[in-house]
Structures are given as C-alpha cells and as structure tokens.
Amino acid sequence: MLQLLWIVPALPAAGFVVLLLLNRHLSRRATALIGAGSVGLSAVVAILIAVSFITSPPPGDAYRQVLWTWFDTGGLAPQIAFYLDAMSVVFMVVITFVGFLIHLYSTEFMERDEGFTRFFMYMNLFVASMLVLVLADNLLLLYLGWEGVGMCSYLLIAFWQKDVQNVYCGRKAFIVTRVGDTALIVGLFLLFTQLHTLEIQPLMAGAAKNWAAGSGVAVAAAALLLGGAVGKSAQLPLQTWLPDAMAGPTPVSALIHAATMVTAGVYLIARTNVLFTLAPDVRLAVAIIGTVTLLYACFSALAQHDIKRVLAYSTMSQIGYMFLALGVAGWSAAIFHFMTHAFFKALLFLAAGVVIEALGGEHDIFKMGGLRRKLPTAFWAFIIGAASLSALPLITDGFYSKDLIIETSLGAVDGNAWLWLGALAGSLLTSIYAFRLVFVVFFGEQQTPVTLHPRWRMKLPLVVLSVLSVVGGFVWLPGWMGGFHPFETFLDTALPVTQTVAGSFAYTGVAALLTSLIAVVGVALATVWLVESRAALARFAARPTPHDVQTFWLNGWGFDWLYEHVFVIPVKWFARVARGDLVEPAFSGIAWLNLQAWRALSASQNGQLRVYIGVAGVGLAVIVAFVVLR
Amino acid sequence: MTALFYIAAAVAIIATVLVITRSNLVHALLYLVVSLFAVAVVFYTLGAPFVAALEVIVYAGAIMMLFVFAVMLLNVSADAPLRVPRSAWIGPLVLIAVLLAELIYGIGLTNHALHAGEVGPQQVSAALFGPYVLGVELASMLLLAALIGARHIASQPESPGLDEPQPAGEAPDTRANEGGEA
C-alpha cells in the first residue's frame, strides 16, 4: 500500500495537467469532476496509506520512496523522493481530506465564475505542491513544494485579476513570502556546505553528530530556516501579506491561507526540530515570535470590519500558538493544533463564504446581521467554528489542542510564565473577537437581504468539518481527563517527546480550569458588550483615544506603512531615478566627447582652399624646421 | 656662363614676382612665360641643354598656350577680384620668409661646385629609356588619364540641383570685402 505514495501528489498534478491541456474543451461538470475528483481520489489513497501505515508500521516507522535522482553533481545529489513518517501522514491526510472538502465546496461556490477551469487548475496544482512540500525527502524538494505553494497562492489571490487591487495583493503575498524564502534557501546553502547533503534525515543526524548545541553554525542554520518559516506562516515581522491575501476567493482563503499553506512554516520547524534543539536561542525566538504574533493578531482582529480579515488575523494568531508550541519544544502539540486548526478554520472560512455569497459578495460585518434564521447551516457551522477557535472547554477540538499548547508553554522545560501569560491573554482576546463576529453577523437587525442559499455541495463540507471540529480533539485528551492520547503516541514515532517539568502547575486541573474559564469569560464579555450594551460600546469606540487605537489595530499596527516607507518607496525612487540606466551617462559621455572633437575638427574643414594651403605651408615650415634644425 | 646664370636667375625671380602681383591676368601669364624662359636659360647655364629646350617648348609653348586659350574661353577679364588688398600679403609673406630662411639655412652656403660639362640629350635619353623606362610608361598612363579626364570634366553637361549658379548680383561684393584674410 505504501508504494502508492507517489500517487497522492501525482493525482492532483495530473488533474492540473489535464485541465491545462483540455482547458477549453471541457464542460463545467467535467472540470469539476476532474478538479475535485483528483483531489478526492488522492484523499482516498492518502487515507488508505495512513491506515496501512498505522496498522502495520514500516521498519523504522518511516517509509522512503525514491522516484529518480533529480541531478547529481559536485557531491550534491538530491532525489525526487518522498518520505513518509507519522508527521507527514498527518499533514498528508489533512491536506488531501480538507482539500477535497474545499474543492467540493468550490464546485458550487465558483460555478458562475468565468475562470472556473483556471481556478481548479491552480487549486490542483496547489494541492500537489503542498503534498510535495510535506512529503519531500530532502530540503531542495521541500523548497520546490514551498515555492510551488507560494506561486499558487499568488495565482489564486490574484485570481480575479481584472481588479488590479487583487493582483497587487497577490504580488505582495508572493514577494513578502519570497523574502522569507530567500533566508530559507541561504539556509540550504549553509546546510549543504557544512553537512554535504540536503536529505533531511541524514542532515539531521549529521547536525546532531557534528554540531555542538548552541554552536554558531547551528544557530545560523536554524535562524535562516526560521526566516523562511516566518515568511510562509505570516508571523512577525513578515505577516503583512496575509490580511491582504483575503482578496482571493473564499475557498482559497480556507485552503491556502488557513488550513494548509500558512502552516508550512510549522511543518518546516517541526521537520528540522533537531536544528532547533541545537539552537536554543533560535527556539526561544520562535516562541517569542509566536507569542507576540498571536497577541498582535488578536488585537488587530478585534478592530477589523471585513469578515475575512478577522479570520485572517485569527489564522495568524493561531499559527502564533503553533510557533509558541514549537518554541518550547512542544512539537507534537503544534502538529495537533495544526490539525484541529485546519478543521475549524476551514469551517469558519467556508461558513463565511456562504454568508458572503448569500449577501452578494458583502464583506463588511456591519452590513450583515440577523442571519441566524436565514442561513441556519452557516450559523451553526460558524458557532461551532467560533467555539472551537475560542477553545470552549470539552466540546470543541480547539480546546484540546490549544489547552495543550498553553499547558506546554508553562510546563515544558523551556516554557516560562511570560509565554504562558501571553498565551492566556491571547485566549481571552480570541474568544472576544470570535464571538464579536458571531454576534455582529448572525444576531441583531438584518442589514442586507439574502439572495442565495447554499446547496448540498456547499453544505456537506460544512457538516463534515463541523463534526470534525467537535470530535477532532478527542485523539489527545489531557492528563486530568484520563490521558487517552493515541495521536501523541503516533507522532512520537517521528518527533521527539516534549521534556516537561514534573509536577508543574501547568498540568494540574486548576490550570486547565483557568484556561477554560478564560475562554468562557471572553465569550461572556463579547455577549455583554455586543448583545447587551452595544450602544455603549459604540459610544466608547467613538471617543478619540479608543478610536485612534482602533484605527491603529485596523491597519495592522502600521506595519504596511513602515515597510512601504522603508523598502517600497526607496526602491521605487531608485527605479525612477535610474530608469535610463545610471551607467549610461558614462558611455554617452564618451560619445559626447567624440562628438565635440568631431565638431572642433570639422570646423577646420571649412572648404577654403587657400586656408588649407596656408595650413599646409605652416606644416611644411614646421617639418622643414624640424629637419634642418635637428 | 656664371654671369648668365645670375642674370637669368634675377630675371626669373623678378618675372615670377610680377606673375603673382599683376592684376591683369594676361599680363601675369606673359610674365610667367618670361619666367619660364629665364629658367630655361638657367638650365642651359647648368649644362642641361635638353631640358632647357623642353622648358621652352613644353612649358612656355604648350602649357602657356593652354592657359591663354583658357583665359580666352572664359573671358576672365570681366571676372572676379584680381586685385589683392595689401593686407592680404602680410601673412603669406611672413610664412614664406620663415620657410625661405629655413630652406636657405638647410641648403647651407657651402659652395659645392657643380660638375663641369654638359649632360646632353643622348645621356638623358639613355637614362630615360634605360633604368627609368617604367617611369616613362607610367607618365604616359598619366598623360592619357589626364587627357580623358580633362575631356570628360570639361564636357560634362550641367546637372541641375548639384551645381546651382550663384545669383550674380550680390556675390562679388561680399567676396571682395573678405579677401584680406589668409
């Protein structure tokens, strides 16, 4: 069964190729069938492989499949090869399965769009690239997938390319992530030069063997990889592209900018955990970046009007949690949160997509309202998603994973109280903004009429994801709930076990109660402010200081402004100044000098015969003088 | 013979000076004939009777005849400024004074005696058709080319556009005024 591994990425890739070649000759139905079908088949194969992997683990708990040698020169011989271990199984299944649900959803969501085929082409290519990323056996192939998803992200954000604003957002996403990618590829140079391979497992073994913990080269390598991860996962300071990425169609946001691509950074760090273990300083940086980002994103989310931007900031903040987990060596916890987050965030986005579609493309939450009765499926899906995002205790999958991260941030050997407090504060803010969204969108007065109701292909994914968002967390229950944790056991075959401080406060029921309480308090606060005393809130928000703060948060804390002035404007200025080429004057200068010399000499060529003779006479005099006086 | 040389030299110089100073073109040409005759005498005093004869026949005879015909054809007397303003002489005179001084200095007044006796037509012919026969052939080519060229140039019909005759009214005045610089 495992030998079929290559089929998993090959199916969506084949879908891409077929759609590309037959582009114009396919009906919408056929396009949908190929687009969604290839991913669906891929999901089936992936699940079969996962089952096979779990029931009869291959030797060493990892399976490696070599397709061919990419190239071989100068000691560098990366292969087109896939590597399957517990972590890649999780990623593979989530990507294909959630990917399939979103494709299914898209067949209805995009059905009236003129770029229907193009959409599925890009989506299939994305899924294929993402699978290559998570299955890659070496870092170069991983980089191929990494850039491939970046490109698809660009193409899909800019999908409605008639609007230049969308194209701008796509470009911004690609360029900002590419800044991070540059750090990653430099990291690859460093790793290859030092360890003479790019294959991940030997690389990690070699690093562990040759490098001392905290050595400069390990820190440099880890820091460079972190740079790539930060760009892709929209963490500070390369986070500015993600809110703008919401310009793409909603299923794109759900698949790429919530469930899968943005978590590639998490995957990369978890995959190269050995390096990060060797570089404690960088790992601390990961934790700090995660915590700061999650708080930053929570505050920004509170101020947004655009339903998708709220969700984008919430994605950023949830990935911040994952980074926090990675930073304190909670590898498995981060992967766990990745999975639950993929379920509930895809759910939220898809539900938001239903709302947007139903209201004829309206994004502003303050023009929604009262949709509870009109769109019950979306409402319940959204409630479940928001509850999961807020980590309401026991009944949501978000609770189990986020609670685990909060626990780990204090209870792990590398954890500390500051990170823990940050995580708790984030939890409170998350519940507030999540339920602010619920209350503003679904309660109160209806502002815009509903024009469209979702049919089964949009409803089914919502239902499935709702169920998963509830039960998805039961695979890893906390210690005080009985310690049922098959997911952890499974991941432990691929990832190091988190070192915890025995008897830490974090693992007590009291701490769990505290985190649960905070989530509930957040929901309660949102209820009070938005349902009971909305007018008072509006009055408060209208005051100068809160208003300024809100604007500041709305604009993502001025990062766009900063980057615009530090990078974009100087480069544009230089480009404008240098348009005619700065070197050109040197060469035109030579030409100009020649021209002047020509002018001067041609002035002597005046056509006056007697002047010529006179000059010849002078010349004669000079020559004769030279001869006779010598 | 010596005296004859110096007299002939003096005549040649004076006549030549007159050639370039006369404003009447025909007069100038006649002085040129005088100058050429004087040079012919010089040749004779130098013991070269053959070239002296040729000087008279070809230069003073044939070439000057060409000049006179040309003058007659062109009716030059009605033409262009033949009188040269005094100031126009200054520059050229300074220049040639320098040049002449250099030449005389270079020649040096060392009184090399000339070879006694004359070199007659026989010897000249022997040399001409001996070692210099190639030169003679080339000279004949040159003369042929000149013949054809002169015929061609002089007879070419006027091509419009390229050579437009200048308007006759204003040109002479402007030219006459600026003649001084040289």
Add this chain to the structure above:
Amino acid sequence: MILLWYILIPAVAAPLAWLVSRSRPDLARWVALAGTALPLALVTWQWVSQAGALKAAFVAHGPGAAGLVQGTWLADVHATWIAPLGISFFLAEDGLTLIMLVLTFAMGLLAVLASWRGITARVGFFHFMILWTTAALAGVFLSLDLFLFYFFFEMMLIPMYFVIALWGHERRVYAAIKFFIFTQASGLLMLIAILALYFIHGRATGVYTFDFTQLLGTQMPSGTAFLLMLGFFAAFAVKLPAFPLHTWLPDAHTEAPTAGSVILAGVLIKIGAYGMIRFMVPLFPQAVYDFRTIGMILAVIGIIYGAIMAYAQTDLKRLVAYTSVSHMGFVLLGIFAWNTLALQGVVVQIVCHALSTGALFILVGTLQDRIHTRDMAKMGGLWAVAPRMGGTAMFFALASLGLPGLGNFVAEFLILVGTWQVSRWAAVLGAVGLVVATVYALWMMQRAFQGQETHALRFDDLVPRETAMYAALIAALVVIGFYPQPLIATARQTVTAAQQMTAGSPLSPEAASAAQTMIVDGATADDGQ
C-alpha cells in the same frame, strides 16, 4: 568531419536562401528552416549516439587526467591554415560545445519560425543574415585556435549588425551602431590580448602558435597575465553583458526584430560565458583569482541592478532585456566561483536562460505584431483578450523569477550553492536578486496582462505555429527543471577538464575547499567552546 557540416550547412544555406528569394521569397523561409533544422537534427543525433562516449571520456580522462588532451574530444578537425603564422584550422567538440551547438541551432530555428509572419521586407537577405550568424556562432563554439575563434567572433558581428539596423524598430540604427561599437571595441582588446599571448608564448618557447591547447600554461609575469586577462574579460564581459558594460544590450534587444532578440539573448551573449569558461580562466587562472573579488562584485551588482532596472522600465521588451542582465550576473558569479556546482549551474543557466528569455522575446514580438506597441502603459488586461498568451507569459515570467521545478531554478540554485562555498555574501546578495526578480516578473504580468482591459484592444490569441513553439520551450524548461541530469552529464567532462587546467592555481576547487574546511573547522572549534 561532422564538425565542418555544422558550419557549412548554414553557411551554404545562407546564399541559397538569398538566391531563391529572388524568384520565390517564401521559399527562403523553408531554406532557412532546413538550414537550421538539419544541423540541429545532426547535433541531436550526435548527442544521443555519443552519450556513451561522453561518459567514457569522463571515466577515462576524468578526475586525475592531465587536463585537456587530444582524444578527449568527441570529434575534431585539425588542418593547417596559415602555417607560417602558426594559425591552424582547429575545430573540436566536447560536451559543452555540444550543448552550445544544440542551443545555437535551436535558437536559429526559433528565430526563423518567429519571423515567419513578422518579416516581409527583404526576406532573402534577412534569412541570409540569420543563417550566416548561425554558421559563425557554430564556428565560435567549435574553434580552439584563438585566431580562428576571433575570426568567427567578428564574423558573427556583421550579420547581427545588419539584422538590427535593417529590420529593427524605431531607433534601430542607434542601437545597431551602439551594439557594434561595444562589441568591436572590446573584441579588439581581446585581439590585442591574443596577439600578446601569441608573442609571449613564441618568445618563451620559439613556437609561434594560436593553438589554445599549446598556449595553455604559458609562463608570464603576473602583471602581464592580469592585463591580458582583462583583455579577454573586456570582450566577454561586454558580450555577457556584465555590469557596467551592459548598456548596449537593452538598446539592441529593444530595437532588434524578434529573431534578432532571440539569437542575441539565446546564443550571442552566451559566448561571453562560454569564452570565459573555455579560454579566459584556463589561460590565466592566477589572474582570474586575483580578479575574483571584483568580478563577483560586478556580478552581484549586475544581478540586483539589472533586476531593479527591469522593474523600472515601461517598455516591455526593454524590461525583458534587463532581466538578461540580471540573469547573466548569475552566470558571471558562477564562473568566478569556479567550482563544479557553480560551473554546472552556469551551463544549465546558459540553456535555461536561452529558453525562457528567448520565449519572452518571441512573446513580446508576437504581442507587438498584434498591438503595435511595446509600451506597458498601453497594455493591461490582455489576459482577458488572449488567455493562452497570458498563461504562456505567466509561465515564462515564473521561469524568469526562478521558480523551482523549472530549469532556471536548478541553475540558479547550483550557482548560488557553489558561490556560497567561495563567498557567502555574494551568494546571499545573489539570493536577494531572486526577490527582486519576483518583483519585476510579477510587475510585468500585472502591467501587461492583468488588471482591467481598458484600451479596447482586440487581437487573435496564439496561432498553432506559436503554440507549438511555446509548448516545446515549456516542455524543455519543465524537463530540465525536474531532470537536468543529461545536461549536467554532458557538460561534466568539460567542467572537470577546465577545472584541471587551473589545478595549480588557488582557483582550483581543492584549494578552495581546503580553505573552506579550515574556516569551518576553525568556526566549529571556536563555537564549541
């Protein structure tokens, strides 16, 4: 003997094309097609049939063999020509030559195809020029006698000048003269260097010869060697073009007809890289080593400056031209890094840049034929009008920015990883160039193809002839992106031999890697404490 055919077929087809055009202009196109397709088929056949020989040559003469010796060639022609001056008619072919020949004929073929409809004036003379260029280019890549090399080097200049000056766009004469002066002036510097080398070698050994294999290892004072190296560098850097000698390129590319741009970008500027690998570095390894820092600085400036300049342009073709400056910066970087990885990267870059940039030029050409402008301000939203063209442009834009999975990425990665082992900052700055490449490539797509279509332009999408050309190029780039090994294996022997010629100098990879190891060990030891 097969080598002679590579030069003779296009050289004979050239006057033939001219002759037949007098009676039937369209026949000239077919003659030109045959004149490029035939040698292309021949060289491809040779490549396929001699793949084994290449491998054997590598195994037999590979590591440890004493450099470039006769017998390692796939084929050679060695005839006396002007014996008293030591000039011989010496053609030889190895892996790199083979690749360059394939490229030459493929680009010639593309140039003919790309001008099938675009060129209507003086059809016969145009194809004469194209074929003549092709023949001269084949000669450049084949000759190992420096005099012969210079002869072909200059011979190719003239038809190119006419192609630009006669069939170009608005400022064609200016561009053609600029191209000519730059190339000619720098070529003369190379001639001086060649002659100086000839005399130095002759004085030292008594053998006056232009034979490259004999001139190798000529002893001379380091100052002299440096000056001679600069002579070669000037010629090749202008061709490449390297910053700051690049300013002829945007003008020439912009004004040249499509076929001219394709040959310029595809093959002509690659002579710079080829000449450096083949002649400059092996002849003067120590001087190149002394020059390395400056060379790398120029390369890095070229990468980033070229990319920013591309971003700054409003003329689509000029933009593409500046991307060449940026990409050739990578090539220069790889050559100065001079290790296996970087050199193999250079070879792949040579091929992939020809394919991707050649395609972009054809694309701009087809676009210009249809809408009669190259000004991006007058475009926008063209995707909606011609989606196939938009998709094709997107593909080549992505190739241009070095997307993994396409050949350009393999090339740039190999170059940068090789450079990293020599100079870290150069590799990092080169990688930054990739970000700027993203900026210009996407900016180009936005200005020309995306956004609202406001100028009410209506024109045909790609016709089958064009689709076939692009499909071939796309396929080639994807194949190289995922399986560049045939290219790498073909060039391996050349790369190894070239490196062995410099084995005694500090440029050799052994010396570099020894130094590198020392640094690493030192760093590790320090950090460990």
Add this chain to the structure above:
Amino acid sequence: MAAVSLDHGLILAAILFVIGFVGLLTRRNLIVALACIEIMLNAAGLAFVVAGARWGSADGQVMFLFVLAMAAAEVAVGLALAIRFRQSLGRLDVDDADEMKG
C-alpha cells in the same frame, strides 16, 4: 670652372618655389592659382636639374621630364576644372569652392 654653385641653384629653386607659394596663398583667381602651381612645379624641377648637374648625372634631367609630364597633366585637368568651375559657380574665385566643408 663654374662659379655657379649647387647652393645658388638650389636657392634659386627655393625662391621660385616660395614665390609660387605666396601667390597660391594670396591670389584667389583660379587661373592664377594654377599658374602658381606651375611655378612651384617648375621650381621643383629646377632643383632636380641643379642636383643632377652637381654630379653630371642625367637622373636630374629625367626627373625634370617626369615633373614636366605631371605638370602638363595637371594643367590640362586643372583648366578643364576651371571651365567647369566657371560654368557652375559663374566666377573663378577659389574661395567660392567651399562646398566640401565639414
């Protein structure tokens, strides 16, 4: 026997030459200019003959003959040009012939 020295002969040639030269510089009439050229050529021929006379050799005279042939050719072409000049410019002023200025 002869008190005529080589130097005097050469000086005579030089004087005639520079007189012709000054005429060329000052006179603007094309016919006079041609005449001046004849003077200069004649002076050159004189120098040849003088030099030949120094050694009693025929070479000097042979050279004079060549000069003579050249002068004949020159004056033929020159006068033909003068006729054309007159036809096209209406005058014989050499200063009118400045169309070849750069």
